[in-house]
Amino acid sequence: MPSSTIQSPPHHHHLQTLLSSARPFLRGELETVDDKLPALIAVLKSVGAGECWHKHGSFLDHLIDIYRILKIWKSPDAVCLCGLFHSAYSNSYVNLAIFDPSTGRDVVRRHVGDAAERLIHLFCVVPRQQLIHDNLLYRYSESELVQHVIDSENSLEKALINAEKGVFVVEDEEWRRKIQSVLPADGVVMKHIKTGEDVHLSRRVVATFLLMTIADFSDQLFSFQDVLFDNSDGMLKFAGNDWPTGLWPGDGKPGLWMNSISRMGAIYTLIVREEQLYSIEQSQSQSTNSNGNNRDEEIELVIPPILESCTKILSAKDQIEARDLYWEGVCEVSKRGLDGCAEVLERSIVKNPFVGEPHVVLSQIYMSQGRFDEAEKEAEEGLRLLIEWGSPWDKRMSWEGWIAWCRVLVMKAKEKSWPQTSWGILNLGLVR
Numbered sequence: 001m002p003s004s005t006i007q008s009p010p011h012h013h014h015l016q017t018l019l020s021s022a023r024p025f026l027r028g029e030l031e032t033v034d035d036k037l038p039a040l041i042a043v044l045k046s047v048g049a050g051e052c053w054h055k056h057g058s059f060l061d062h063l064i065d066i067y068r069i070l071k072i073w074k075s076p077d078a079v080c081l082c083g084l085f086h087s088a089y090s091n092s093y094v095n096l097a098i099f100d101p102s103t104g105r106d107v108v109r110r111h112v113g114d115a116a117e118r119l120i121h122l123f124c125v126v127p128r129q130q131l132i133h134d135n136l137l138y139r140y141s142e143s144e145l146v147q148h149v150i151d152s153e154n155s156l157e158k159a160l161i162n163a164e165k166g167v168f169v170v171e172d173e174e175w176r177r178k179i180q181s182v183l184p185a186d187g188v189v190m191k192h193i194k195t196g197e198d199v200h201l202s203r204r205v206v207a208t209f210l211l212m213t214i215a216d217f218s219d220q221l222f223s224f225q226d227v228l229f230d231n232s233d234g235m236l237k238f239a240g241n242d243w244p245t246g247l248w249p250g251d252g253k254p255g256l257w258m259n260s261i262s263r264m265g266a267i268y269t270l271i272v273r274e275e276q277l278y279s280i281e282q283s284q285s286q287s288t289n290s291n292g293n294n295r296d297e298e299i300e301l302v303i304p305p306i307l308e309s310c311t312k313i314l315s316a317k318d319q320i321e322a323r324d325l326y327w328e329g330v331c332e333v334s335k336r337g338l339d340g341c342a343e344v345l346e347r348s349i350v351k352n353p354f355v356g357e358p359h360v361v362l363s364q365i366y367m368s369q370g371r372f373d374e375a376e377k378e379a380e381e382g383l384r385l386l387i388e389w390g391s392p393w394d395k396r397m398s399w400e401g402w403i404a405w406c407r408v409l410v411m412k413a414k415e416k417s418w419p420q421t422s423w424g425i426l427n428l429g430l431v432r
Contacts, residue, residue, distance in 0.1 A: 037067075044098070049088075067081075067084040069389070072390040075211070079299070081120075087124060105121060108120060125194065127190060133238075136182060137267065142315070147175075149311050152176075152269070152274070153273070156273045168281070187201050188201055205296055218257070218306075223250050224249055229242070234316035235316050253323065254393050256316070258314045263313055266313055268303075307354050318351045328344045330361050330394075341361075342365045345365070355389070356393070357402065359378040359381045360405065360406055363375045372418075387403065408431055
């Protein structure tokens with residue numbers, strides 16, 4: 001077959017596209033992402049963000065991480081910039097006012113623009129635990145969410161097909177009534193966390209804050225918070241108060257946050273689909289929405305690639321079992337041997353197929369056993385998932401470190417070679 005007719009498989013193209021989106025962050029070429037980004041980071045450094053403690057490191061690191069995650073998810077610029085400055089006035093969760101909210105809003109606005117600063121300010125003054133958990137997350141059972149995600153996909157598909165035929169009738173269904181009841185088209189009113197004044201949030205702003213909370217939690221949560229809040233059931237209810245034994249940084253295990261995050265993702269998907277159907281309805285409506293100017297319809301709602309485009313829910317039970325199997329696989333190789341560790345990692349992946357690190361460790365085991373084709377497959381899957389999340393699940397190593405190690409594994413698997421000495425392992429590093 002002539003070389004010109006050889007085509008790479010679709011997953012290879014997808015992986016290369018993902019890697020291209022991540023490469024500016026891996027190389028520190030931030031000006032290619034946004035020519036203002038280096039200057040914005042310099043501003044954050046100048047006000048001490050790099051000196052502030054924040055869960056998994058410094059506040060500056062966290063802010064840059066959230067920007068990276070949102071950018072990889074193709075969020076609008078204003079949303080990404082909100083991520084970069086998202087707690088800069090402090091908020092209902094943290095005391096990190098690197099800009100005084102009473103005097104610093106003009107300063108921040110000059111740097112990021114009106115739209116982003118408005119989101120930053122709103123994010124910092126609303127009671128986010130009440131907004132995200134009490135008003136949304138805790139209003140749905142898990143089984144209800146699973147069914148509503150399925151129903152909403154069917155509803156949207158039918159509506160789009162009908163719209164192509166010129167029929168703009170959208171059915172009134174249970175899933176729509178539920179999401180409209182918890183988050184009406186005209187948005188919600190919350191109380192300012194300091195003044196008690198009413199703060200109106202449009203449905204798209206609430207959805208944006210839900211998306212940012214997914215990014216925020218995924219970047220910073222690990223076993224340290226599980227101990228603090230007694231999250232042994234994996235439901236992330238923040239019900240415990242074990243502050244004396246919550247010794248930072250703890251044992252470094254991956255945290256039990258994915259059940260909660262996956263439920264947030266499902267609700268976000270319902271909101272996005274309801275917004276699409278609402279737009280179809282409004283496009284044929286002769287009446288003007290009296291609150292149209294308050295709906296923030298210019299804010300684009302993007303679906304992150306994680307959790308199969310935020311359509312899958314990982315049960316609390318499965319996330320616990322998967323995490324514990326993973327921990328056995330990475331920590332007990334001297335006890336279990338390579339075959340035993342491979343077996344528990346394979347079981348971990350079945351329980352939780354949505355994170356990359358189990359694939360990566362399994363790939364290294366396969367490399368050591370000379371199973372190069374299997375190793376390549378696992379390394380590429382791990383690489384895909386790690387880039388899609390934009391942050392590591394196993395936070396003992398940085399996201400950049402995991403990505404680099406994945407690429408080493410992919411390269412060596414393609415070469416069908418792996419070091420047979422300890423010095424050979426230490427010599428690894430170059431990726432192409």
